[in-house]
Amino acid sequence: MGRRVLEHIEIDKDGNGHKVYRCAKCGTTLGPADKGFKEYAVVKEASYSHYVDAGILATRSDRFVLREFYCPKCAVRFDVESVVKGEPYLDIKIRDD
Amino acid sequence: MKTNGKGGKANGRRAEAGLDAIAFEIVKNKMLAAINEAGAVLVRTSASEVVVTVREFTQSYYTSDGHLTLTGGGILLHVKSIADIVRYLIDNYEHTIGINDGDMFIFSDPYLGGMHAPDQAIVAPIFWQGKRVGFCASLTHIPDTGAIDAGGFCPRATEVYQEGIRLRGLRVMRGGVRCDDVFNTLKAAVRLPDIVELDVLSKIASNNVLIRRAQELIEKYGLETYLATNRELIRYSERLARERTRKIADGQWRSVTYLEHDGQQPNLFRIQLTATKRGDRLILDYTGSSPQAATSINATYHAAMGCAFAILAGRLFYDIPWNEGILRPLELRLPDNCIINAQYPAAVSQGMPAGGGVVVFAVQDVLSKMLLASGDDLRRESSGVFGWSVHAPVMSGSNQYGNFFIWPTMDECAGGMGARVDRDGVGTAGTIQTPKVRIGNIEEYEQRYPMLFLFRREEQDSAGAGKFRGGAGGEFCFMLHKSSTGYIDIMLSGAGCEPAIALGVAGGLPARQGRFVKVKDSDAAALLRQGRIAQSLQELTGEKEMLPPKGYARIENRDCFYLAWHGGGGFGDPLERGPELVRQDIIDQLVSRRFAECVYGVVVTGANADIDRAATARAREEIRRQRLAQAA
Ligand SMILES: [Zn+2]
Numbered sequence: 127m128g129r130r131v132l133e134h135i136e137i138d139k140d141g142n143g144h145k146v147y148r149c150a151k152c153g154t155t156l157g158p159a160d161k162g163f164k165e166y167a168v169v170k171e172a173s174y175s176h177y178v179d180a181g182i183l184a185t186r187s188d189r190f191v192l193r194e195f196y197c198p199k200c201a202v203r204f205d206v207e208s209v210v211k212g213e214p215y216l217d218i219k220i221r222d223d
Numbered sequence: 224m225k226t227n228g229k230g231g232k233a234n235g236r237r238a239e240a241g242l243d244a245i246a247f248e249i250v251k252n253k254m255l256a257a258i259n260e261a262g263a264v265l266v267r268t269s270a271s272e273v274v275v276t277v278r279e280f281t282q283s284y285y286t287s288d289g290h291l292t293l294t295g296g297g298i299l300l301h302v303k304s305i306a307d308i309v310r311y312l313i314d315n316y317e318h319t320i321g322i323n324d325g326d327m328f329i330f331s332d333p334y335l336g337g338m339h340a341p342d343q344a345i346v347a348p349i350f351w352q353g354k355r356v357g358f359c360a361s362l363t364h365i366p367d368t369g370a371i372d373a374g375g376f377c378p379r380a381t382e383v384y385q386e387g388i389r390l391r392g393l394r395v396m397r398g399g400v401r402c403d404d405v406f407n408t409l410k411a412a413v414r415l416p417d418i419v420e421l422d423v424l425s426k427i428a429s430n431n432v433l434i435r436r437a438q439e440l441i442e443k444y445g446l447e448t449y450l451a452t453n454r455e456l457i458r459y460s461e462r463l464a465r466e467r468t469r470k471i472a473d474g475q476w477r478s479v480t481y482l483e484h485d486g487q488q489p490n491l492f493r494i495q496l497t498a499t500k501r502g503d504r505l506i507l508d509y510t511g512s513s514p515q516a517a518t519s520i521n522a523t524y525h526a527a528m529g530c531a532f533a534i535l536a537g538r539l540f541y542d543i544p545w546n547e548g549i550l551r552p553l554e555l556r557l558p559d560n561c562i563i564n565a566q567y568p569a570a571v572s573q574g575m576p577a578g579g580g581v582v583v584f585a586v587q588d589v590l591s592k593m594l595l596a597s598g599d600d601l602r603r604e605s606s607g608v609f610g611w612s613v614h615a616p617v618m619s620g621s622n623q624y625g626n627f628f629i630w631p632t633m634d635e636c637a638g639g640m641g642a643r644v645d646r647d648g649v650g651t652a653g654t655i656q657t658p659k660v661r662i663g664n665i666e667e668y669e670q671r672y673p674m675l676f677l678f679r680r681e682e683q684d685s686a687g688a689g690k691f692r693g694g695a696g697g698e699f700c701f702m703l704h705k706s707s708t709g710y711i712d713i714m715l716s717g718a719g720c721e722p723a724i725a726l727g728v729a730g731g732l733p734a735r736q737g738r739f740v741k742v743k744d745s746d747a748a749a750l751l752r753q754g755r756i757a758q759s760l761q762e763l764t765g766e767k768e769m770l771p772p773k774g775y776a777r778i779e780n781r782d783c784f785y786l787a788w789h790g791g792g793g794f795g796d797p798l799e800r801g802p803e804l805v806r807q808d809i810i811d812q813l814v815s816r817r818f819a820e821c822v823y824g825v826v827v828t829g830a831n832a833d834i835d836r837a838a839t840a841r842a843r844e845e846i847r848r849q850r851l852a853q854a855a
Contacts, residue, residue, distance in 0.1 A: 133729035180821035184735040201847035204731035221473035
């Protein structure tokens with residue numbers, strides 16, 4: 127098992143000893159750990175208004191978005207950001223040495 | 224850049240020489256008991272609803288040179304800044320007007336400590352045989368400050384001068400005798416003179432308890448043991464706090480949260496927090512946050528520090544004595560002229576529900592992620608953000624008896640807890656930063672204010688979804704009833720009405736936003752005459768106006784006012800939630816069937832909400848398919 131970053135994201139070593147992100151749920155290697163894991167996730171970004179019908183949010187807004195990050199293999203949701211449109215990804219850097 | 228200058232090398236690794244471990248425990252626990260007793264005295268002697276019902280107050284002990292040695296619950300936001308007040312008192316008055324036995328000093332300047340002018344602290348020296356051996360303080364949120372707006376949260380203020388009387392250590396007691404000149408001046412400056420006077424007296428009574436119990440401890444265990452315990456308390460907490468901080472994963476996390484309104488316009492403000500953890504140090508850096516606003520949504524340095532203290536105390540160091548030792552691993556970096564480090568004389572009266580208030584959310588967000596990346600014992604302390612709603616409507620006007628009233632509504636303090644890694648958050652649970660806070664009974668509200676409540680309850684679908692969901696937030700609605708003038712005014716001081724800020728963690732969703740809604744010319748009274756009480760906004764006719772998070776509203780006869788406050792953020796992917804748990808939430812009316820299907824992919828049928836296993840499997844598969852379809 128690798129080093130946990132979030133519940134379903136971990137840093138591990140691949141067969142060549144290089145640090146990579148893995149999905150902790152399905153074991154899929156996402157990519158080299160020299161970038162943020164969000165770069166390798168499937169990203170769904172939609173304005174708040176998109177979430178009102180289901181009842182997730184109560185108030186429409188077109189300047190705010192929810193940004194969801196999924197495992198490209200098993201589709202588990204790694205993380206959700208609630209940000210203004212255009213906000214750079216909120217990165218996490220774990221020191222794992 | 225202002226920093227607290229802490230976060231250096233660990234010091235005081237060894238316990239106080241000659242201090243007996245058992246004596247230390249006894250004195251420490253008796254000090255805590257005194258703090259709790261002083262709180263009870265405050266509740267019994269104040270007449271302010273914020274104190275008596277809501278319990279928004281704090282008591283604490285300080286060393287003779289002004290270091291916080293112990294506090295216990297209450298409003299954690301303030302206790303650190305009172306230490307700064309005590310040092311101000313020493314620096315400015317010790318060699319001028321003097322600090323003598325039986326004196327007490329009153330403070331309410333947010334640029335010295337506290338969050339805004341309604342936060343009023345009374346500081347008292349503790350003497351033993353003619354020598355000052357420490358300080359104690361009691362603080363309450365008073366119901367009025369004589370500001371431009373009743374209640375002292377002022378959306379239209381542009382300078383602190385408009386936000387009410389600011390006190391910088393007036394001597395309210397001299398040698399044990401009340402100073403009527405100060406009382407009379409203060410009473411002349413505020414709208415509710417009798418209640419404010421009683422609030423001052425109750426804090427004096429509370430301090431008297433703190434002083435007497437400290438003196439009894441000295442009498443029984445000796446002055447040296449008392450002083451050594453106070454010194455050791457800070458070192459003890461620092462040692463434990465550094466140990467725990469060391470166990471957190473090293474790394475860097477970033478959170479951004481927002482204020483969507485400045486009281487006048489829907490201008491957007493951004494608060495960026497970069498948290499860096501290295502060894503036994505934690506740096507909270509707000510570089511990149513918006514400059515200070517022209518209105519009252521700014522927070523002072525003390526508010527930003529208080530929010531950090533409150534969250535670290537409540538979420539990370541909950542079992543370590545709360546004093547400034549727990550802050551020593553922390554370095555706070557605040558840019559100058561920033562919305563959470565406003566420069567005098569910027570208006571700051573909404574600093575706590577606004578700039579300071581959302582800091583509470585940001586610190587929790589980074590902390591939860593840090594804990595999640597740490598060892599299993601700390602991982603289990605991770606959670607979604609607690610939905611302490613930053614809504615503080617202050618209502619005022621003429622009540623059913625023809626008397627002027629001010630009601631700083633605090634029901635929003637009953638936010639939903641964030642979901643934990645292994646269980647749901649508790650619904651309408653309370654706040655972290657004010658652990659003793661409660662909300663009042665509807666019957667008390669109706670007795671005091673010109674209102675009839677149609678409902679108050681946990682709001683369906685208000686919790687952030689997840690493998691474990693957050694606790695539900697709440698909602699209430701009242702109609703105006705028998706105001707002798709036919710209207711009341713509401714000063715709105717909210718945030719998180721547009722941005723969803725009670726965030727989830729690890730794939731959990733944020734809780735939905737809070738709302739203020741006015742229903743103009745409603746049929747609530749007509750329905751009552753038919754024997755019906757409207758049970759939702761939808762059941763009411765009338766023009767429904769979504770009010771801004773900050774600003775003003777007038778509620779007249781036939782109007783209703785609706786408030787919804789935040790639930791807690793969820794933990795983990797909702798598709799991993801057991802269908803049985805979702806079914807129970809449906810039965811408990813915490814989750815609607817539509818929400819269950821759209822978010823959890825759980826389909827139930829019939830009056831018993833029986834789980835349709837096949838349809839549930841299909842719904843979940845379809846949600847997964849749609850997620851990956853994004854990639855295309
Ligand atoms: Zn996966």
